Amino acid sequence: MDQIIVRGGHTLNGEIQISGAKNAGLPLMAACLLTSEPLTLTNLPDLADIASMAGVLESFGVDVYRNGGDGPHSTCRMHVPTITETTAPYDLVRKMRASVLVLGPLLARAGHARVSLPGGCAIGTRPVDLHLKAMAALGAEITLEEGYIEARTPKGGLVGGHIVFPFVTVGGTENALMAATLATGETVISNAAREPEITDLANCLIAMGANIDGVGTGTLKVQGVASLHGAQYAVVPDRIETGSYAVAAAITGGTLKLKGTRLELIESLADILKECGVDIIEGDDGDSLTVSRVNGRIRGVDIMTEPYPGFPTDMQAQLMALMATANGASMITESIFENRFMHVPELCRMGANINVHGSSAIVRGVDKLSPAQVMATDLRASVSLVLAALAAEGESVISRVYHLDRGYECLPEKLSACGAQIERVSGR
């Protein structure tokens, strides 16, 4: 199995091109099932999760054509004149939890979906009960059989309804939104997630002919239409990749220009970073950010993860690596997932001083992290270990890097172009 070797202690300086967002790309790809015409996505990152979704879609009869554009495989054309299969088998779904996003579109267009209950990152139990309740609110009949969700629409298809989410769910909102576009009549989604990836999906659906009001708010109103048409749509920049490289600048004390991304996508994170002593300046072009920490040590600040526009859970592990090097203590509270501190023991192996109490971690900053052999446990945890290793003088070895492949396009290349000593090697 591949490993990443980092010889840390070098300041990073340079430019990094931010890729399209994985978490926007996945639901946008699933949206191709809603129309018999081609959907073309540009700025789609080349990642293992995107390839997994392409595999799932191909199994339903989607013709997926990916070609090079600005970046590797950055354009993807998907076309499914007729859905030939409505079962998403365990073997495909287990690789990636987001496969459950095919449920809404399959039901809406084909009237039937059989989707294996998902696997995915081991960051808590992560049920899909709210996805199922949303489909039921649109008239679907749902049963659970032998590890599969079996869902069927009544005769005539889905019917608009009122979906009230008891708490914010990103994937649940996406499934509900996609299904509602083709339901008969009006659907209201209350307590909808407001993440930029939801806005991206809504805008793409509108470009495909959907009728959606309230985009960017917690209440989405959808007037169902008889059919959607094809479109071309550019995926929003990845705010988590943006944030991860912003932390790379902060933790190594350098200056990175992050291109192809926007401040509005990372405002809560930017506020925290500024409080820590990091400078963030928006480019005049509105399409880049310059992040630097040239003077002084990072200051410890308290952080709590929350749904957007709050601090993202997907940046919690990276901020913890940064806080591990801060002057002073910080308390990091995880309010979205119950088991998202798996990076803590690994960061402690690198000399961090972190104590977990329930859903909070007390991080007491240390003068220096030390290099170590560590193991990635999930996608964001693995990048937090890379960040810690960049700051630790000497050689760190990170194993199980396949987690990184799920969410970070060309990570070693992007970092080494800015002066990091980082390489990927086949297991040794």
Ligand code: UD1
């Ligand atoms: C998405 C993101 C993930 C991010 C998360 C929260 C994608 C592909 N993944 O995941 O990177 O960390 O949002 O911002 O976009 N829940 C239920 N029942 C459900 C659905 C969710 O109890 O039916 C719970 C989850 O266990 C979790 C919370 O709701 O505790 C939020 O999960 P959700 O927003 O649905 O996350 P995902 O869409 O899976």
